[in-house]
Every structure is written in C-alpha cells, then in structure tokens.
Ligand SMILES: NC(=O)c1ccc[n+]([C@@H]2O[C@H](COP(=O)([O-])OP(=O)(O)OC[C@H]3O[C@@H](n4cnc5c(N)ncnc54)[C@H](O)[C@@H]3O)[C@@H](O)[C@H]2O)c1
C-alpha cells in the first residue's frame with residue numbers, strides 16, 4: 001500500500017504514509033546522508049529509536065546522538081529546549097546536520113523549534129508516531145514551545161524536508177490517543193467534504209487499527225491540510241479554517257486548567273460550532289457531528305467547566321483578530337459539509353449557549 005502526498009510549500013516536500021514504510025528509502029529520496037540526531041520521548045524511544053537508527057545507518061547516515069525527552073506536553077518548554085540544543089552542541093552537530101523528530105506532536109513541535117533555531121537552522125525530518133502527529137502537527141511547518149503564560153507562545157515556521165509516517169508505529173498507541181487523532185480527522189473531513197467526508201465511514205475500522213482505513217483517512221487529512229498550507233503557508237487568512245471547533249476547544253482547555261485532552265475539547269468544540277451553525281446559518285449538522293464523533297470513540301460532552309472562564313479565554317486566543325470588538329467572537333462555521341465559512345461573528349450570549357450545550361454528564 002504505497003501512499004504519499006506532496007506539500008507544495010515554498011520548498012516542496014513529501015509526506016509518506018505506509019504500514020511497513022522503508023524508512024531508509026524514504027529518507028534517501030529527500031536528503032543526502034550526513035550526520036544526524038534523533039529526538040524522541042521516553043515512551044516512543046524505547047519502542048522505535050533503535051530500529052530507526054539502524055534503518056538510517058544502513059543507508060549511510062552517521063547518528064551522533066539519540067536525545068530522549070520526558071513524554072508529555074511539559075517537554076515543549078524552554079528548559080527542555082535548552083537541554084536539547086546543548087546536547088546538539090556538545091555532540092558537535094554542524095550546520096549541515098539533520099534532526100529527526102521521532103514521536104508525537106510534542107516531539108515534532110519541540111524538534112522543529114530546535115531545528116529552526118540551532119545554528120540558525122538545520123535540516124528537519126518528521127517521523128510522526130501518534131495519529132495526531134500524522135494527520136495534523138507534522139504537516140504545515142508550525143513548530144514551537146509553550147510558556148507558563150500559554151500554549152504555543154514561542155514558535156517559528158519551519159517546513160520539514162520529509163514527513164515519514166510508518167503506520168505500524170500506531171500499533172502501540174493507546175486507544176484514547178487514537179480517538180484524539182481521529183478528532184482532527186473528523187474536523188478535516190467535515191471541512192473538506194466530497195470523497196473525504198464519504199470515507200469517514202471508515203472511522204470505526206480506523207479506530208480498531210485497520211491499516212487500510214487508517215491510511216485512507218490519514219492521506220485524506222494530509223492532502224486537505226497540504227492544500228490549505230500551500231495557499232497560506234504563514235497563516236495570514238485561509239489557514240484559519242483549520243480552527244474549526246478550536247475556538248471553543250481552547251476556551252474549554254483553559255477553563256479546565258489543561259486537564260482536558262485536546263481531542264476531546266475539539267470534539268466538544270465542533271459540536272458547539274454545530275449548535276451555532278444551526279442557530280446562525282440555519283444548517284442542522286448536529287446528528288452528523290454526533291454520529292462521526294461517536295464512531296471515532298470521542299465523548300459528546302466534556303465535564304462541566306466555568307463557562308465565564310472559557311469565554312474569557314476564547315477572547316484571548318492569539319488567533320483572534322486584534323480589530324475585533326470586545327464582545328464579538330469570530331468563528332469558523334459550516335454552511336454544509338465541505339462548505340466552511342470563516343469569520344462568522346458570534347455574540348457572547350450565543351457563544352455561552354453553545355458552550356452550555358456541550359457541558360455536563
Ligand atoms: N504544529 C502543529 O501544527 C500542531 C498541530 C496540532 C497539534 N500540535 C501539538 O501537538 C501536541 C500534541 O500531539 P500528540 O497528541 O501527538 O501528543 P504527544 O506527543 O504527547 O503524544 C501523545 C502520547 O502518545 C505517546 N506516543 C506517541 N506515539 C506513540 C506510539 N507510536 N506508541 C506509543 N505511544 C506513543 C507519547 O509518548 C505521548 O505520551 C500538542 O503540543 C499540540 O500543541 C501541533
């Protein structure tokens with residue numbers, strides 16, 4: 001099952017998605033062998049780092065170091081970043097070196113920020129091992145770190161030279177993490193429509209690990225994200241449609257003190273958006289959302305949070321346009337499946353009701 005998508009960024013790159021991907025071959029198609037460092041986390045490293053190192057060495061790469069950071073969002077921090085760049089410096093990695101990020105979105109975002117800044121930029125390859133990283137974070141070139149003041153407040157745009165996703169890596173991903181990745185697949189499918197939304201019928205198979213279903217849905221998602229990224233590489237407008245479900249999701253995550261998994265917040269955020277689409281655009285896609293999220297194994301409600309805190313946090317979303325008046329939010333809503341509408345003004349009262357509709361048992 002061969003599968004790849006070309007991302008038409010300023011410097012185009014391939015995203016390869018295959019069950020038993022030949023990593024050496026995929027990498028050889030993108031970069032001349034040189035010196036490299038593999039960055040991974042404490043869950044993924046013990047499972048896959050040695051086979052990745054072996055595959056790279058077989059095609060002529062010299063691996064100077066495998067750097068392992070603790071698993072979890074906490075590694076997208078300045079202190080972990082400092083530790084990683086100092087390891088690269090101590091290993092003598094030069095300007096022509098390459099960083100391979102083997103892991104989920106945390107390792108990808110951290111690794112990309114390291115690669116964008118170490119010696120003003122070295123080569124970067126994403127080896128995504130979580131479903132979320134395969135369908136979303138490894139594609140598009142947004143890399144960065146969190147601050148105690150907020151998520152993703154430090155960052156850069158760095159398009160990788162290659163994204164190589166071996167589907168067999170997903171065999172060890174906890175089922176809950178699979179569902180979280182599927183939340184972004186549902187989002188992309190609803191935004192894209194046509195063949196992609198039809199193929200959302202494979203969600204249940206994908207959730208239970210069927211490689212054909214996973215490959216189909218991942219390739220659709222990558223293709224859809226790649227199309228948006230190619231139009232708007234630096235997020236000046238169009239790319240905002242990828243925020244579907246995310247305005248409320250950010251509010252819920254902040255109000256829950258980041259106790260709420262992102263995928264579950266996005267699921268609730270999309271349902272809230274569906275309530276708003278019904279109220280403001282006269283489009284009733286509530287049952288469609290519920291069926292898809294259910295098939296993906298996602299809850300349709302999130303535990304109650306303080307709605308006022310969520311509303312306040314939504315107002316502070318850095319993606320919100322600074323010209324907005326204080327009491328109007330801007331939402332991405334759906335006129336229909338495959339027909340997103342950006343910048344729909346939503347009043348505080350409407351937003352409050354939509355959030356209320358997705359809270360509770
Ligand atoms: N750059 C972007 O455009 C973008 C887009 C979306 C999300 N993100 C970022 O991505 C991050 C979330 O990514 P994530 O959900 O992959 O989180 P993650 O990297 O923390 O991975 C989730 C968990 O799964 C484990 N894991 C990963 N692959 C595994 C495997 N194959 N087998 C066993 N365990 C495995 C990890 O160790 C971790 O415990 C957030 O920091 C978010 O901000 C970035």
Ligand SMILES: [Zn+2]
Pocket residue numbers: 184246262266
């Ligand atoms: Zn998301």
